[in-house]
Amino acid sequence: MRFLPAFFTATSLLLSGTSLPALADALNTKADYAYILDGDTGLSLYSKNGDEAFIPASMTKIMTAYVVFERLRDGRLSLDDEFVVSETAWREGGAASGGSTMFLDLGSKVSVQDLLRGIIIQSGNDACIVIAEAISGSQEAFAEEMTRRAQELGLKSAHFENPTGLYSDNHRVSAADLAKLAYLTITEFPEYYDIYAEKEFTWNGIRQPNRNPLLGEVDGADGLKTGHLEISGYGLVGSAVRDGKRRIIVLNGLESIADRASEARRVMRAAFNDFKVVEVIQPDQIVGEAEVFLGTKKTVELKANELVKAALHSDAIRDIEVELVYSGPLKAPLKAGDIVGQIVVTAPGMNEIVTPAVIAESVERKNLFERALVGLGLTG
Structure with missing residues (x-):
């Protein structure tokens, strides 16, 4: 048989199967889970336990925001719509909860536009609960919609039990599916994706910085979301653009905020410098x-x-x-x-x-x- 040059190095007739050559871990990341996606083609560049579902913590909120973005696009929501902060949202997600919060006041009215910034920039659990209750009547019903939409989008590992990412037994998603969700967010909702790049947001007189360690530290970084629970460690979904090319990374299972910051920056640099689409x-x-x-x-x-x-x-x-x-x-x-x-x-x-x-x-x-x-x- 005859082949043209350019990558053609082996031929076979009547071949029943092929084996994948072994390769040492090219990234050598300390994260338990890692994934790199080419943000232009949607192709996987690297995977370490990428298809294994894990506890995503606040990275869940990418899906929460995605559901809101879809409703905005479809005209079922407006950025100016206002929702009331319930006692559940105030108690379970507010300042008294000890978790990430937007510091919403009980009974106050808040616009969708501000709630989105509370979810994305401040990682406010109270903002997530307000949105969930306003759209679906309860956190549980909203989580069912999140899961249904994720499955329809091809995110087969996804199963959400709340909109916040607070621990729940069966709340899981894989690094590969989080990367795909980020890719869908970026490509389908550019008019809202810019919120992920905002470095701070002030509500109720309290200024909170975006927790994403890539912003301002890695050239072209513009998203997306961090997450942390004691049981699952520190994680991040990040994205950046360099020389017209986009990369999306997912990490989880790191031991500290410092580890997450340094590893996220290292992996993002490697995503551009060491991985290619040919x-x-x-x-x-x-x-x-x-x-x-x-x-x-x-x-x-x-x-x-x-x-x-x-x-x-x-x-x-x-x-x-x-x-x-x-x-x-x-x-x-x-x-x-x-x-x-x-x-x-x-x-x-x-x-x-x-x-x-x-x-x-x-x-x-x-x-x-x-x-x-x-x-x-x-x-x-």
């Missing part, structure tokens, strides 16, 4: 030849029918392998565009990519006389 195969690129049985041509070229990109550590680029997988020889007639196999792309530390291999040009079947000669072994 174009491995172009649309219509010829990837090899296949033998043809009973055809007017002895061989036919096979090609890709779509662009294939790989997201991986820079050190793994040289080890990308592309294999053409088909069962041959192919029996004529063959029609251009027919799928006859697979193109499998592998590299260390990267999940394999599989895309169809198609016939590049039609091949007619030999006529009856020619086929008879083949049957008699007089020709090939």
